[in-house]
Amino acid sequence: MMGDDTVNGLLRRMLDAAIAAAQPALCIPAELPSPPQGRLIVIGAGKASAEMARAVERHWPGPLGGLVVTRYGYAVPCERIEIVEASHPVPDAAGLQAARRMLDLVRGLGEDDTVLCLISGGGSSLLPLPLDGITLADKQIVNQALLRSGATIGEMNCVRRHLSGIKGGRLAAACHPARVVTLLISDVPGDDPRDIASGPTVADASTCEDALAIVRRYGLSLPENVLEVLRSGRGESVKPGDPRLERAEVRLIATPQKALEAAAAVAREAGVTPYILGDSLEGEARDVGKVLAGIALQTARRGQPFRTPCVLLSGGETTVTVRGEGRGGRNVEFLLSCALALDGAAGIYGLAADTDGVDGQEEIAGAVIGPTTLSRAWAAGLRPRDSLDDNDGHGFFQALGDSVITGPTLTNVNDFRALVVLGNQLR
Structure with a gap:
């Protein structure tokens, strides 16, 4: 007994x-892409992203550089990839600055370059880059309202994707015409890549109207300028078939x-x-x-x-x-x-x-x-x-x-x- x-x-x-089964050191090596003719830029966000970056450094045969953002207390030492810490689950200015720097880092790349994107759970709040007309304070209000609402993670991330300047495929679109390889550690039911960190490198078929329906469903009290972005359609994400995502691929390396x-x-x-x-x-x-x-x-x-x-x-x-x-x-x-x-x-x-x-x-x-x-x-x-x-x-x-x-x-x-x-x- x-x-x-x-x-x-x-x-x-x-x-x-x-x-242990989901540790990046175990999952990363077999999923690394072949070395490109041009540069390899490593970016990423999530609670596991720093450890993922360290695994990449240990197993990558050539030169690399980049930037990833992780939760406060989750940084690990890296030599060539910069690690930034920010707030989770409610975003802060450190995450906002990191998101802006990440977009700047991948702009202007060529077809011979490869972007390796390391994404894990928590990335939604760690990359809080709002669309024009929305402030960080607005994003904090939205996140807090969603966290208290009882909405599913899929519903929360649908709203987030349509208020973001980097999620919903926008990060991959900014990398065009470079190749984009995204390695995902899934923290969401069903392992839908759109819902892992709100899908910064993944096409999204949902719409602003879908996001508004979720806001109404849970009776969320959001700032008027946030609602205007959804009502006007200005928050539409990058849709399937967009040519900017033709060279973007996704690999699930660890799952529940x-x-x-x-x-x-x-x-x-x-x-x-x-x-x-x-x-x-x-x-x-x-x-x-x-x-x-x-x-x-x-x-x-x-x-x-x-x-x-x-x-x-x-x-x-x-x-x-x-x-x-x-x-x-x-x-x-x-x-x-x-x-x-x-x-x-x-x-x-x-x-x-x-x-x-x-x-x-x-x-x-x-x-x-x-x-x-x-x-x-x-x-x-x-x-x-x-x-x-x-x-x-x-x-x-x-x-x-x-x-x-x-x-x-x-x-x-x-x-x-x-x-x-x-x-x-x-x-």
């Missing part, structure tokens, strides 16, 4: 394996599915059968928590739909509609809701974390739950349901000492969720 420490150790090893498969291998080695429920589960975090708790309970009680012992693995990106005054975090909100639905059921343990090491705006990746989570909380004077209603999962799990802290992981393949079901212990 596995004890609490043994199960928690397994959960952490699975998370570590998922993160690959990370889940790595975690599954760890479970098998421990004698626990893994089941991957999906790499792109979406919805309100608290609702997903209830659903997965229900599946875990049915598995433990009935041996349906899976035999125990097993682990239920899933990825994707849930959302949190913030109504309380807490610190948010979709993984801790998922776990708190899941723990309430499990109601102390024996033999069921869970871990949920963001693979970039940051859940929401906290320097905390996620947390763990087990059969004693609720009883320990009540003994400590905590009220789990009140914490959930206040969107304060981080405060709840920190008080219990159950937070999961990884530090900057230098990659990002979205959320990782695992529920271990030992079985034969529920009555």
Whole structure:
């Protein structure tokens, strides 16, 4: 019989394996393009972009230079590629300046040149170059409204693409006529390249009207000048078939599915059968928590739909509609809701974390739950349901000492969720 420490150790090893599978040092070398006759310029943005740049430097045989922007605290030493840090998830002036410099760097290139673009999750806020008529302050208002709205990542990035001077294919268009090779680490459900950092090098078939529909759907209160850009059509992105993107190609080098498969291998080695429920589960975090708790309970009680012992693995990106005054975090909100639905059921343990090491705006990746989570909380004077209603999962799990802290992981393949079901212990 596995004890609490043994199960928690397994959960952490699975998370570590998922993160390791998406490390740029492992994924980058085989995907590098052939050396061009002209120059190689490296650009990029995202939480993993600095580590991606370092992997390029270590494996590129010839001269190169460039600029990438990553989140504060995520820089790594590079010799030939400049690393700039900026704010995530709400953009700042450092990101704005980096985006402008990036466009300047790729303008005027020729057909013999190649631009290697390194893109990972977080790039949307790290490249906050607004269209004419929109300010950085406007972009900050838009980002904050989207983050609090409960919109999916696809919906948020649709709005962002139509307010940007660099996203929605515009960065690739600026590189024309050079060849553009984009290496992507996916952090979005479905791995749609348009939604990874809002697709700076990818053609986009969505429209300003689509973005307006999302604004109306969630009742977003945005500045009038922002709405004017969408209503007028001035924010249209670069569409499929645009000749400026003829020499642009995209390669997915790390995905949530690959990370889940790595975690599954760890479970098998421990004698626990893994089941991957999906790499792109979406919805309100608290609702997903209830659903997965229900599946875990049915598995433990009935041996349906899976035999125990097993682990239920899933990825994707849930959302949190913030109504309380807490610190948010979709993984801790998922776990708190899941723990309430499990109601102390024996033999069921869970871990949920963001693979970039940051859940929401906290320097905390996620947390763990087990059969004693609720009883320990009540003994400590905590009220789990009140914490959930206040969107304060981080405060709840920190008080219990159950937070999961990884530090900057230098990659990002979205959320990782695992529920271990030992079985034969529920009555």
